[in-house]
Structure formats: C-alpha cells, structure tokens
Amino acid sequence: MSETLREKALRLDGEDGLGKLREKFALDEVTYLDGNSLGALPAHVPARMADVLTREWGELRIRSWDESGWWTAPERIGDRIAPILGAAPGQVVVSDSTSVNVFKAVVGAARLAGDDRDEILVDATTFPTDGYIAQSAARMTGRRIVPVAPADMPSAAGPRTAAALVNHVDYRTGRLHDLRGITAALHGAGALAVWDLCHSAGALPVGLDAHGVDLAVGCTYKYLNGGPGSPAYLYVAERHQAAFDSPLPGWNSHSDPFGMTPGYEAAAGALRGRVGTPDILSMLALESALDVWDGVDVEDVRAKSLALTDFFLECVREYVPAGRVESLTPGAHAERGSQVALRCAEAPAVMAESIRRGVVGDLRRPDVLRFGFTPLYVGFADTERAARVLAEVLAEVPAG
Amino acid sequence: MSETLREKALRLDGEDGLGKLREKFALDEVTYLDGNSLGALPAHVPARMADVLTREWGELRIRSWDESGWWTAPERIGDRIAPILGAAPGQVVVSDSTSVNVFKAVVGAARLAGDDRDEILVDATTFPTDGYIAQSAARMTGRRIVPVAPADMPSAAGPRTAAALVNHVDYRTGRLHDLRGITAALHGAGALAVWDLCHSAGALPVGLDAHGVDLAVGCTYKYLNGGPGSPAYLYVAERHQAAFDSPLPGWNSHSDPFGMTPGYEAAAGALRGRVGTPDILSMLALESALDVWDGVDVEDVRAKSLALTDFFLECVREYVPAGRVESLTPGAHAERGSQVALRCAEAPAVMAESIRRGVVGDLRRPDVLRFGFTPLYVGFADTERAARVLAEVLAEVPAG
Numbered sequence: 183m184s185e186t187l188r189e190k191a192l193r194l195d196g197e198d199g200l201g202k203l204r205e206k207f208a209l210d211e212v213t214y215l216d217g218n219s220l221g222a223l224p225a226h227v228p229a230r231m232a233d234v235l236t237r238e239w240g241e242l243r244i245r246s247w248d249e250s251g252w253w254t255a256p257e258r259i260g261d262r263i264a265p266i267l268g269a270a271p272g273q274v275v276v277s278d279s280t281s282v283n284v285f286k287a288v289v290g291a292a293r294l295a296g297d298d299r300d301e302i303l304v305d306a307t308t309f310p311t312d313g314y315i316a317q318s319a320a321r322m323t324g325r326r327i328v329p330v331a332p333a334d335m336p337s338a339a340g341p342r343t344a345a346a347l348v349n350h351v352d353y354r355t356g357r358l359h360d361l362r363g364i365t366a367a368l369h370g371a372g373a374l375a376v377w378d379l380c381h382s383a384g385a386l387p388v389g390l391d392a393h394g395v396d397l398a399v400g401c402t403y404k405y406l407n408g409g410p411g412s413p414a415y416l417y418v419a420e421r422h423q424a425a426f427d428s429p430l431p432g433w434n435s436h437s438d439p440f441g442m443t444p445g446y447e448a449a450a451g452a453l454r455g456r457v458g459t460p461d462i463l464s465m466l467a468l469e470s471a472l473d474v475w476d477g478v479d480v481e482d483v484r485a486k487s488l489a490l491t492d493f494f495l496e497c498v499r500e501y502v503p504a505g506r507v508e509s510l511t512p513g514a515h516a517e518r519g520s521q522v523a524l525r526c527a528e529a530p531a532v533m534a535e536s537i538r539r540g541v542v543g544d545l546r547r548p549d550v551l552r553f554g555f556t557p558l559y560v561g562f563a564d565t566e567r568a569a570r571v572l573a574e575v576l577a578e579v580p581a582g
Numbered sequence: 583m584s585e586t587l588r589e590k591a592l593r594l595d596g597e598d599g600l601g602k603l604r605e606k607f608a609l610d611e612v613t614y615l616d617g618n619s620l621g622a623l624p625a626h627v628p629a630r631m632a633d634v635l636t637r638e639w640g641e642l643r644i645r646s647w648d649e650s651g652w653w654t655a656p657e658r659i660g661d662r663i664a665p666i667l668g669a670a671p672g673q674v675v676v677s678d679s680t681s682v683n684v685f686k687a688v689v690g691a692a693r694l695a696g697d698d699r700d701e702i703l704v705d706a707t708t709f710p711t712d713g714y715i716a717q718s719a720a721r722m723t724g725r726r727i728v729p730v731a732p733a734d735m736p737s738a739a740g741p742r743t744a745a746a747l748v749n750h751v752d753y754r755t756g757r758l759h760d761l762r763g764i765t766a767a768l769h770g771a772g773a774l775a776v777w778d779l780c781h782s783a784g785a786l787p788v789g790l791d792a793h794g795v796d797l798a799v800g801c802t803y804k805y806l807n808g809g810p811g812s813p814a815y816l817y818v819a820e821r822h823q824a825a826f827d828s829p830l831p832g833w834n835s836h837s838d839p840f841g842m843t844p845g846y847e848a849a850a851g852a853l854r855g856r857v858g859t860p861d862i863l864s865m866l867a868l869e870s871a872l873d874v875w876d877g878v879d880v881e882d883v884r885a886k887s888l889a890l891t892d893f894f895l896e897c898v899r900e901y902v903p904a905g906r907v908e909s910l911t912p913g914a915h916a917e918r919g920s921q922v923a924l925r926c927a928e929a930p931a932v933m934a935e936s937i938r939r940g941v942v943g944d945l946r947r948p949d950v951l952r953f954g955f956t957p958l959y960v961g962f963a964d965t966e967r968a969a970r971v972l973a974e975v976l977a978e979v980p981a982g
Contacts, residue, residue, distance in 0.1 A: 208640040216644045223640035228632055235631055235867075239809055240608040240623035244616045244942065252810055279858025281832030282682060306844075311833035311858060314846040318829055322722040329844070354842075401859070409639055410652055410862035429718055432681030433711035440947060442754075444706075444729070446714040458679025458711060459801070462810035464861040467635075542644065547840060 187497050187566050194493065194562035200486050204559045206474045207407075213564040213571075215543045218381060218521050218554025221407030221471075230470040234463065252462050256413075256434075257453050259469045263406065263415055266480055267379065267398070268389040273417050275452040276402070276468065277460060280380060280414040281311045282430070283399040286455060287416060288319035288347055289429040291374040291397055294422055295344035299373065303330045303338055303346035309353045312378055316347050322429070332359040336367030343373040345396070350388065351381035351519030354546050356491075356511040358382070358519045362393040369394065380404060385520035385557065386484040390417055397422070405520070405556055406475075408468030416455040423451055432457035474558060486557040487520040490565050494522050494553065497569030506576050510550065521554040524572075527582040532575050541571040587897050587966050594893065594962035600886050604959045606874050607807075613941045613964040613971075618781060618921050618954025621807030621871075630870040634863065652862050656813075656834075657853050659869045663806065663815055666880055667779065667798070668789040673817050675852040676802070676868065677860060680780060680814040681711045682830070683799040686855060687816060688719035688747055689829040691774040691797055694822055695744035699773065703730045703738055703746035709753045712778055716747050722829070732759040736767030743773035745796070750788065751781035751919030754946050756911040758782070758919045762793040769794065780804060785920035785957070786884040790817055797822070805920070805956055808868030816855040823851055832857035874958060886957040887920040890965050894922050894953065897969030906976050910950065921954040924972075927982040932975050941971045 185193070195201055208223040238250040247253045260274035267274065277283070292302060304316045306329035313329070320327045330338040332348050339346065346368050351358050365375040374396040379388055384405025390398055398417040402408035418426050428448070433439050434456035437449045448454050495509060507524040526532055526549060533545045543553040553568060585593070595601055608623040638650040647653045660674035667674065677683070692702060704716045706729035713729070720727045730738040732748050739746065746768050751758050765775040774796040779788055784805025790798055798817040802808035818826050828848070833839050834856035837849045848854050895909060907924040926932055926949060933945045943953040953968060 208636070210641065212643075214643060220639075220644045220647075222643060223635065225640075228635040228640070231631060231635055231863075232628055235623065235628040235809075236608070239620075240625075240628070241610065243612075243614060243622060244620045244944065246810065247620075278678065278682065279832065279861075281834075281858030282678065282830060285830060308844075309833075310836070310842045310844060310846075313844055314831045314833065314836070317846065318831055322829060403859070409635075410646065411859045411865070412863070413861060414858070429722060430682060430685060431714045431718055432679065433709075433714060434681075436710070436714070442710045442946065444708075444710060444713055446710075446717065458681030458814070459803070459811045461679075461813060461861045461864040463631075463812070463867050464864045465811070467863050544644065546842065 187500055191562040191566040194489065198486065198561065200478070200482060200557055201561060203474060203478070204561065207559045209559060211540060213541045213567050215541065215553040215555065215560065215564070215568055217556030217560070218404050218552070219544055220410060221404055221556065222559055224407055224471045224474050226473065227467055227470045231463070231467055234466050255462065255465050255469065256456050256460050259465060259472070260415055260452055262469065262472050263402070266475065267383055267417065268387060269391050269417055273420055273452050274415050275455040276413050276415045276465060277456050278414060280399055280401045281315050283414045283416045284312050284315040284347070284378065285319055286428050286430055287376045287397040287399050288316050288345065289323055290418070290426050291345035291376050292319065292323045292325055293427045294425055295374055299342055299344035300325045301328050301342045302344055303328050303335055305348045306331050307352055307354070308347070308349055309378070309380065312347055312349070332364060335364050339368050339371035339373050341372065343371055345374040345376055347376045347378065349378045349381065353381050354550060355523050356519045356521040358386070358517050361388065361395070365393050365395055381519055385487050387480050395419065402468050406468070407471045409464060409471065412464050412468040413461060418452060418455055423454060426454055428454060430457045434458055434460070483557045487555055488515050488518065490555040490557065490560060490562065491518060491520065491522050493562055494555070494565045494569055497566050498524070498572065501569050501573035502576060506581060507551070520556070521552055524551045525549050526551050528579050531579050532572070535575045535579065536571055539571050539575065541568045543568070587900055591962040591966040594889065598886065598961065600882060600957055601961060603874060603878070604961065607959045609959060611940060613967050615941065615943045615953040615955065615960065615964070615968055617956030617960070618804050618952070619944055620810060621804055621956065622959055624807055624871045624874050626873065627867055627870045631863070631867055634866050655862065655865050655869065656856050656860050659865060659872070660815055660852055662869065662872050663802070666875065667783055667817065668787060669791050669817055673820055673852050674815050675855040676813050676815045676865060677856050678814060680799055680801045681715050683814045683816045684712050684715040684747070684778065685719055686828050686830055687776045687797040687799050688716050688745065689723055690818070690826050691745035691776050692719065692723045692725055693827045694825055695774055699742055699744035700725045701728050701742045702744055703728050703735055705748045706731050707752055707754070708747070708749055709778070709780065712747055712749070732764060735764050739768050739771035739773050741772065743771055745774040745776055747776045747778065749778045749781065753781050754950060755923050756919045756921040758786070758917050761788065761795070765793050765795055781919055785887050787880050795819065802868050806868070807871045807874065809864065809871065812864050812868040813861060818852060818855055823854060826854055828854060830857045834858055834860070883957045887955055888915050888918065890955040890957065890960060890962065891918060891920065891922050893962055894955065894965045894969055897966050898924070898972065901969050901973035902976060906981065907951070920956070921952055924951045925949055926951050928979050931979050932972070935975045935979065936971055939971050939975065941968045943968070
C-alpha cells in the first residue's frame with residue numbers, strides 16, 4: 183500500500199533537521215501559515231522584554247542609552263541581520279518602517295546615479311507602498327517613475343535610468359524574481375538596483391554582497407519574527423556609503439550627535455541611514471527574537487521552504503477538486519518564494535472558514551488565498567492539514 | 583525661627599495636589615530630574631506589555647491587527663494625546679520619530695503655502711535635528727532656510743515666507759517661546775506656523791487649536807512617559823487636512839490600504855499623516871503609559887511645574903556659592919518651560935558626580951547642567967535635594 187499524504191507528512195517531519203526549532207516559538211494547535219505577514223512569537227521574548235521594561239527603562243532609565251546599549255542598537259541589530267541577507271557587517275541599519283526606508287533608498291539611489299539620469303523604474307507588481315513612496319521620491323528629486331515588470335527591467339533600463347526598485351518576492355503571487363540577473367542588467371545600463379526584501383529575507387538566501395546589490399530595504403516582522411511593526415532595515419553597500427545622501431538626515435545620523443551643532447555632517451558607514459531616536463522597545467524585541475537564528479543556515483531554511491511548498495502543492499492537487507483553485511505561484515523552484523498563492527473565486531468566504539477551523543492564512547482581495555511557509559516553525563503535518571482543511575471548506579462553500 | 587528650605591519642601595509636598603501621582607511610577611531613592619529626556623516608567627506598563635506580547639502577539643497573532651485594535655492605534659493614541667495639546671479629536675496621529683514628522687510637517691507646510699513662498703524660517707536655536715531635517719525639506723521643495731531667533735520671527739516673516747518651524751521650549755535653556763504671538767504674527771504675514779512641542783507637551787498648556795497653530799510635532803518619551811524612543815506625533819489642523827500633501831505617502835495613509843491599488847489616494851483626516859506599519863510594541867507601551875494622565879488637568883501640571891522651578895532656583899541661590907553657576911532659564915514665568923539650565927564651567931565633572939550621588943540631571947556640552955522637572959512624579963523634597971547635592975559637589979570640584 184502506498185504512503186498516504188498524512189503518513190508522508192509525518193515521515194518528512196521526522197526527517198526535518200529544522201523541526202526542533204518549532205519549540206522555540208509560542209505556538210498552539212493553530213496551523214499558522216501567516217508568518218509571511220506577522221511572524222510567530224519566539225517564546226523567550228516576553229521575559230527579555232520584562233527585563234527591558236522593569237530594569238533597563240524602570241531602574242536605569244536614561245543611563246540605559248549607554249549602559250544597556252540602546253544608542254547603538256540600530257547598527258548592532260543591523261549587523262545581526264546582515265548574515266541572513268548575505269551582507270558583510272557595517273552595511274545594514276535597523277530603523278523606521280519599510281516605507282520610510284524605501285524613501286531613503288530611492289532618493290539615495292537617484293542622487294548616487296546623478297542628475298542626468300531622470301527615470302526610476304518601479305516593479306509594476308510591487309507592494310503598493312513601494313510605488314507610492316517611489317513616486318514621492320521621484321517627484322522630490324525631479325525624476326519620473328516608469329512601471330516595469332521585473333522580468334522586463336533588463337530591457338527597460340537605459341541611459342536615463344537612475345535606479346530600479348524591485349521586490350525580491352512578489353507579495354501577492356509569491357513569485358521570486360532574479361535578483362542576480364536583474365541587478366547585473368541594471369548595472370550594465372549604469373543604473374542602481376534597490377531591492378525590497380520583505381518577502382524573501384529569512385526564507386531564502388539573498389546574497390546582497392555576492393550579487394552586487396546597491397541598496398536594499400526590508401521588514402523584520404515576517405520571516406524574522408521581530409513582532410508587530412518591528413523596525414525595518416536599510417542596506418547601503420559599503421562602496422556607496424561615503425556618497426549616500428539621505429533625504430532624512432536626522433540627528434542620529436550625524437557624525438557627532440551629541441555635539442548638537444547647527445550644521446549637519448553625516449556619520450560614516452551604515453548609521454548614516456539612521457534618522458531620529460530609535461523605538462527601543464520594538465527594536466529590542468526584534469533583537470531578542472533573532473536569537474532563534476543562532477546556528478541556523480539560511481540554505482537549510484530554503485531547502486525546507488521548497489520542500490514545504492512542493493508538498494503543499496502536492497496535497498492541494500490530491501485533495502482539492504479540479505478547477506476550484508489555481509496556483510499563482512510558479513512551479514519552478516528558481517521562481518518561487520516561500521508562500522503559495524491560490525486564486526479562488528470564493529476566497530473571502532473560504533479563508534474566513536479556514537481560519538475558524540484553525541488554519542490561518544490570509545486573503546489578498548479580491549480572490550487570492552495566501553499561505554506562507556515559515557520554515558523555522560511550520561512543519562509538513564501543518565502543511566498537509568492546511569490543504570485538507572482547504573478541501574473540506576471548499577466542499578461546503580459552493581462554487582460561485 | 584524661619585522655615586528652612588528642607589522644611590519648606592516638606593510643607594509644599596504636603597500641599598501638592600498632584601503628589602499622589604508619584605506612586606504610579608517605578609521610582610526609587612534616585613532623584614530623577616531627567617524626565618525631560620526620558621520619562622520614568624509608569625508602574626503598570628510592564629504588566630500591560632506582558633499581555634500584548636503573550637496574548638495579543640503570541641496567541642492572537644495576525645488577528646490582533648483587528649481584534650486588538652493594532653491597526654487603529656496611531657489615530658486612537660493621537661486622540662488620547664490631543665487633549666494634552668489642546669487639540670480637538672481627529673487632528674493628531676502617532677507615528678514614526680520626531681525627525682520624520684518634522685519632515686512631513688515642513689514639507690507639508692511648504693506645499694500648503696504655495697510655490698510663490700520660497701523661504702522657510704527655522705528657529706536659530708533649534709534642537710539640531712529640526713534644522714537638519716528642515717534643510718532637507720527645503721532642498722527637496724525648492725526653498726531656502728532662514729535661521730531666525732524665535733523672538734525675531736514676527737519681524738522676519740514676510741511675503742516670501744512659506745512657514746516657520748519653532749520650538750515651543752528651547753531644549754538647552756528651557757526658554758518658553760510665545761506660541762500664541764508668534765503664530766499670530768506668522769499668520770499676519772500669510773505664513774504657516776509649525777511648532778515642535780517636544781519640550782513643552784505634558785509640562786504646560788499648549789493650546790494648539792485655541793492659538794490657531796497649523797502643524798505641530800512632538801515626541802512622547804519625555805513628559806508623556808511613553809518609553810525609550812516611543813513614537814512621535816503629528817498634528818495637522820483640521821482646516822489643512824484636505825490639502826495636506828505628505829512627502830511620505832505610505833500605504834497606511836491610503837484611503838483603502840487593503841485595496842492595494844497601484845494608485846495613491848490619501849485618506850481623510852489625521853491618518854493622512856501615517857506612513858508604514860506602526861511599531862506596535864512601542865506604540866502600545868505609550869498608550870498604556872498615558873493612563874497616568876486620566877483626570878489630570880494640564881493647568882495644574884503647569885502650576886506645579888512653575889512652583890518646582892521657582893523653588894529650585896530659590897534653593898540654588900541659597901545653597902550654591904555665588905559665581906559657580908548661572909541660570910540660562912528665564913526668571914519670568916511666561917518665558918520658562920519645565921526645566922532649569924545652569925551654566926557651569928565644570929559642568930561635565932559636576933553632573934557625573936551628581937549622578938553618582940543619586941541626583942540625575944543631564945549635560946549639554948560643553949557647559950550646561952540641565953535639570954528637568956516632571957510634575958507628575960517630581961516633588962519639592964527632590965528639588966531641594968538636587969540643589970543641596972549640587973552645592974556639595976561644587977564644594978568638592980574646584981572652580982576651573
């Protein structure tokens with residue numbers, strides 16, 4: 183008798199070298215496939231935050247800016263994230279939201295490219311905020327936006343292109359774009375590559391340094407489990423740092439912030455990307471959450487991610503009646519991030535019912551079911567359950 | 583026999599209607615006069631944050647964006663702060679750092695003023711970040727910065743003035759500027775008034791609506807006790823909201839953020855000042871911290887603040903040998919914020935030793951001792967002690 187999918191799931195969980203990491207998270211009977219929106223809570227974080235609140239803030243108060251290392255947290259945590267991005271130390275700073283960092287990165291890239299390059303290419307399928315913010319950056323630097331599908335960027339880039347802003351993984355479909363090839367093509371046209379890593383970092387290797395990326399941004403509350411709205415990061419390649427000209431030159435990016443001089447003089451290195459006083463509570467929760475990455479190789483994470491999404495697609499094919507859902511996520515590994523997006527005419531009702539039954543994904547209006555696979559804590563039994571519950575729900579929700 | 587200063591302190595503490603608020607804070611034997619840099623921890627905040635971490639994030643996870651009210655926190659907490667600023671609901675949003683909000687406010691004000699007004703006045707004695715950011719805002723909107731002392735703004739404002747950025751209280755000297763008169767004078771010249779309330783809000787009445795202020799920003803980690811780096815706020819007067827054109831139009835400020843449409847359409851009201859995903863942990867700590875304001879009248883806070891700084895100056899005059907310190911803080915109540923700044927040639931050594939002896943103020947290089955009086959938890963005995971310790975330290979630190 184051949185192995186059932188449920189048996190296969192248990193076997194794969196037994197063989198999973200990362201499986202033991204799950205116990206580091208506060209998880210319950212819910213199958214949580216929304217870690218690509220908000221990562222689960224690493225179980226040790228509340229105790230660390232109790233110490234931050236009661237001792238660092240409550241007892242040391244102002245002294246903690248020095249004694250508890252609050253002041254240097256943005257660059258220290260940046261260096262902690264850097265290996266996950268394939269970046270050497272000194273190039274990543276944690277600060278502000280992703281949107282604010284997109285503004286810094288796009289304006290910074292446009293200025294690095296010079297005034298004779300007056301076009302900024304923006305991923306036409308981008309997460310909306312990137313497009314809105316890039317539009318403002320273009321308006322405020324005297325440039326224009328050209329929406330281009332990522333695959334078309336190599337042919338679209340030319341002598342007028344200052345930079346391109348591209349998502350590494352499409353938030354809607356889960357499609358993985360060719361960071362290496364697109365970056366090389368942009369460089370071939372003399373343009374800079376700015377990557378948004380929100381949906382890739384922590385789920386697959388990025389290789390910022392290896393592929394010569396110029397600037398990058400990303401959030402930390404998805405695959406990095408930093409907590410709701412935890413601060414984002416900005417990567418500025420070392421070769422660009424001395425000329426990086428931030429549109430938000432706050433006092434935290436000054437070379438001598440406590441000199442409090444009226445004239446601005448930018449600090450060296452990654453901390454030139456800082457702006458104002460960092461949100462320490464959110465930032466230190468992130469720092470604590472990153473402990474779960476100790477000893478984890480992102481190549482192993484990627485291998486498990488692909489095994490999970492392969493297995494989910496296999497379970498969906500097996501369980502779900504033909505025609506009810508259509509995968510928007512590419513089948514080819516080289517084009518797949520760490521989520522599976524299924525188009526489904528009844529998506530709103532289906533996702534609501536799936537959540538009621540303990541399988542949490544999310545909806546992207548009007549008709550996309552998103553299932554995110556976070557390899558640090560999602561297993562194969564979760565995956566089989568998600569597909570099975572989806573089939574059960576679809577059997578009860580009439581086709582539209 | 584006349585009353586000693588120590589006896590007077592005890593009498594004043596006994597008469598202090600706000601004195602009972604002190605027990606709401608985590609305080610120890612330290613006399614903490616640095617609440618104008620980082621407010622003390624309200625004692626109930628750690629328990630609230632434990633619930634946010636373990637239940638809202640750990641158990642509800644993504645559902646908390648709706649069910650725990652995370653998504654609406656920026657405008658909800660803004661409305662909580664509004665009465666402290668003298669603002670009606672719907673005009674204040676909590677989001678980002680002060681620096682980022684200065685950028686939104688100055689760019690927004692310049693655009694509201696129109697293109698024929700090409701000058702932005704900036705408080706020549708400003709906290710540095712305001713000047714740095716205003717410079718960037720001017721550069722990116724085709725305007726130029728004119729540094730002007732606040733008292734000179736009425737005469738400096740003219741037909742080319744788009745807006746002025748002014749500090750309500752000078753961070754260094756503690757001087758309180760005439761918000762009402764300067765705002766009226768700017769309006770007389772057809773310019774907008776943008777106020778930085780970092781060193782005033784929570785210590786004295788601001789009266790944003792009553793005085794017709796156009797835009798304002800401020801931090802929440804000083805007199806509002808929101809915690810290290812807690813998010814800042816932006817006030818946009820209702821009459822300007824429909825035309826307010828943010829330079830950081832992130833998806834959180836979209837009229838339909840989850841529509842995820844490629845075109846930007848600004849939301850109505852205060853939340854047009856939002857940008858990206860809010861830093862929920864820092865934000866909810868702030869919201870919890872604001873509970874200590876329940877039932878507190880900011881006029882009472884102001885009365886106590888003036889009594890504290892009057893008493894501190896009296897104690898300094900009595901205890902400290904003539905010539906060792908000089909007050910930079912105005913004697914007139916109408917010109918005094920809630921701190922006392924003393925120029926002292928030996929300031930670095932003196933403050934270090936004062937802190938070792940349990941009286942925490944801070945230093946502004948090269949020669950200013952700052953003592954902040956936060957009326958919710960600083961009393962008159964603290965104040966007498968601070969002056970006494972200062973005198974003791976000065977007796978041991980030789981005059982330079």
